[in-house]
Amino acid sequence: MKGTKVSITLLFCLGLFVLTPFASVVGAGSQVDIRYGGQYYPGEFVLQGYPQLWEKHGLNVEHILFSSGAENNQALISGKCDINVGSDSKTVALFSVIEAKALIIGTLQRGNRYATVVRIDSPYKTWADLKGKTVGTRLGTGAEQVLRRYFDSEKDLAWEDFKWVNIKLEDMIAALQGGSIGAFTVWAPTWAIAEAQGIGRVLRMYGDVALVPVSIHTTVEFAQKNRSKIVKFLAVHLDKVKMIQKDPLRAAQLAAKAASAKGYNVSADAFLNVFQKIDFSLDITDGTLDSIKDTAQFLYEKKKIDKIPVLRHDKSFFEEAKKLHKRKE
DSSP: OOOOOOOHHHHHHTTTOOOOEEEEEEBBBBSSEEEEEEEOOOHHHHHHHTTHHHTTTTTEEEEESSHHHHHHHHHHHHHHEEEEEEEEEHHHHHHHHTTTEEEEEEEEEEOEEEEEEEEEEEOOHHHHGGSEEEEEEETSHHHHHHHHHHHHHHHOGGGGEEEEOOGGGGGGGHHHTTTTTTTEEEEHHHHHHHHTTEEEEEEEOOOOOOOOOOOEEEEEHHHHOOOHHHHHHHHHHHHHHHHHOHHHHHHHHHHHHHHHHTTTOOOHHHHHHHTTEEEEOOOOOHHHHHHHHHHHHHOOOOOOSOOOOOOOOOOOOOOOOOHHHHHHH
């Protein structure tokens, strides 16, 4: 089944370029329990499309979707939200600013978040086939970071083997289709949209290079004062994960419906593709923590940060949430 074609405006909005966040409040008019700073990640659209999950656990959540991790971090730092999410580099950035105050309480997604896409009719099978070609990514993002880490691990590949274009997210699929680039590397769901349109195919994903986890953060102060709310909050995310794992088609349809309600034409096919490839597990593992530390080391070596911050995490909230989730099933 072919996905519906996605407009340039849609791709613009799903990247780092939306100027105003979208907020959805359950039970508007009553007291808000948690102000949640989400992002335009695929799983977030499931929650937007099925807010009854908050109601199931008696939570009134202001679910704000920020267009960038920088905005999202600033909201948590300034006290405009109580819980937020961010990729590994944004986790490092958050702790670099409020190291003693920040706390990781879970993981939103990890693994094959980034992909390199070539045109569906191209002959390219590996990065070696692309040597000397013009390729695109959004420089300065996690996509560039994961690529550089990949090339560092391959003795026969180097960044300098390719002609790089700093391409805007909203231009990637059209540039690939038009032939001005041979490939682009980007985060979900843009690579899935390219596949759903029948324009691109995934050449490579990077979960084996770096987990690049998206973490759930709060402040130590909020965690100390709102333990039961956080436990319920994580239990809701467990419900979301269960739907993605057990009934991905329904999750994809809900996500597509939520995106459509905001004026974004993302097909259920694209969401389904993402849900089948990315790991949405919530638990904090040694692997995810090590991956964030690796990112911090990488950023330090590239002189992007002055020092490597100490990461603070607490697994006990998630352990309680698992018990609550099981009781509510």
